Amino acid sequence: MASPHPAPPETADVLVLGAGIAGLSAAASLRSAGMRVVVLEARHRIGGRLHTVPIGVSTPTNPGAPYAVDMGGAWVHGIGGANAPNHLYALASQLGLGCCVTDYTDSVIYAAQGRLTDGAVADIEQLYHGFEQHLHSLLHAPDPRLALMPIQAAMEAYSRERRLTPAQHSNLAFAVSNHMEHYWAGEARFMGVAALEEDVLPGGDVVLAAGYGGIVRQLAAGLDVRMRHEVLAVQYDAPPGAGAGGVTVTARIAAPAAEGVGPAAEGGGGGAVRQFRARAVVVTLPLGVLRSGAVAFSPPLELADPRKAAAIGRLGVAVYNKTTRGFYHSACARADHSPPKGES
Template sequence: METVDVIVIGAGVSGLAAARLIARGGRRVVVIEARDRVGGRVHTDRSGGHITDRGASWIHGIHESPVAAAARAFGMPMVEFTVGGYQPDSRPLTYFDARGRRLEADAVRQYAADIRTLNAALAKIIAGAGAEATYGDAVERALAEQDWDAERKERVREYNDRRAQEQYGVGMGELGAHGLDDDTVNGDEVVFPRGYDELATNLAAGLDVRLEHLASQVDRSSEGVTVVTDRGVFRARQVVITVPVGVLQAGDLLIEPPLPETHRRALGLLRMNAFEKVVLRFAERFWDAGVYGIRQLGDEGEWWHSWYDLGRLHDEPALLTFAAGPAAVATRTWADEDIVASTMAQLRRLYGDTVPDPTSAIVTRWQDDPFSRGSYAFMLPGSVGADHDDLAEPVDGVLHLAGEATWGDDPATVPGALLSGHRAAQNVLGIDIPVSELWA
């Protein structure tokens, strides 16, 4: 048995942030990680001479973002790419209508104006929504207030459903009414041409990280904690657990005694989503230069409605699309080539049969990853933002939970994960620490 001061389970951004600050506070820390790499759901693929972020891609607004500040300090280049928040018109987008025809500029402006009108009505409705209301319920109430014809309403209804899917990997009828409360973009959105995993690598520098150590049990008492792994047993005064919600709910990590009722209730109001990336690379561009993305309206876009031009990162003909929510669930058992063929059929519908096959494709499989069981957490009906923070309340002074799902102000994001690790470190050390100490 190995004894340290603090054990951190999980070497994702939250775990590394917590461990880095705790170690700087003078405690001996060991980080237990089941994977053969650090980063967790921040994972950059460098195969085939390309750089592809399989997990997190964007900072959704760099204004006052701790991740943006860390990236600058660590010398990580950033490229502006402000469409990741599913905005209707913040940057140039090529729109196609339900028949596959390009929308003229005036039609796009009217469409975006309708979306903003509904968003203003939605804010008031959601503020007064009952605990069990869904985001879909709120959208329908807001649409009922508008003096629009059926087609106009359907396009805005469709937008909100696809926004829910692309932001949280679930349809608006399954998402809690407050599930998009945090969905705001403060400043430009940016991506990382050298890969988002540089953040994790920099945070991990100098830490004692034990890779390929699968933790199966955490036992706590007034004297401390014992963590059982497949490579030995560790003992410490405190533990910070940063595994995703899906792993906690699956029982893959047994916690004894069980978490308190407050924590179990909050955990029960969250679910891991179904959200996968499809990255297509081509020999040459067939879409318009200068656009940030392509969107199609109507039933044909039920699964594949948005493609984003990755040429902004690496000056190569490449598109990113998402299998989100129903599409991710329906295609979960499909072979990669069948998923690629499905999205290519829609691109050819819009651009013609001469559109070539991609030269390479990457399809992610976060739903089947045993160490995440999904991409990130979303809120079920009945949940509010404060439920995220309930998960982070220290237990018996020895057990702390962190991770994107424990940060109520900005869940499901890398900044949320980083800030949750910072909070856990403060709770462990019992002192206030400037978050900037992570990159000082």
């Protein structure tokens, strides 16, 4: 039964929904601009899809353990250059976080018959490179429908036109999976050629040797983050952008032991409900949550921002599985935080 005297809403200048890297970055920027910010996060931890955990126990034969393992994002893609800085990489460098340069084309590949030679790997990369060029030509073709063609269909057609042998076709399918399905976390049959239209920062990729955790902690330092606060509703006094009024956010607070997102995390939807008021709200909830309708927006997003609502409806989400393997010897050629050769 509802309390006869519900607690008055807590107030802030801005509410940030979600304590992943987007929410934490937004909150840190707003706070440094002098705003009073409260971050509402459903889980019992910050970081969202960035989650670094220690794995292994230190023993005389394995003194380096525990090792920091990123269960979610691990790579900083495109460390940038003098005219196109990558702010994440800059922050990692500033914090002295060691980085390890990686190169997708420098792979060790095992087939059923054993490890492929460097020459065989180079052949696969060359085949893939040719196909990638072909996709770019489709992307910029006069007929705009070609950009919407699924990558899988484009690959089948390319394979037929170039009369690829069955072995070449299977190598190309492997490379498409390795480069594209892995990178975009989607299946080639569902992704359009237009997926290639993205801005990629220069400078190659690195992984953070101690994981993304250091960056997450740094962004969150000093922020007012309310963990276990699952947002249920966002209600504007007036349509967003109308320039008047504020916003009320309703959140359900899970018991301390509960973990995860959604009613199941609190044992079937229990937990106290609290309201927050602010002049504005920054929504960084994942696409899957927005698509599910688990958070009620008033006015509905379809009325407040039809273009954004339509994009949320069109964009797909996928499950991205990750496995971690341990090696006795480091496969990491460089472990410093200086830019790789050739970059300024």
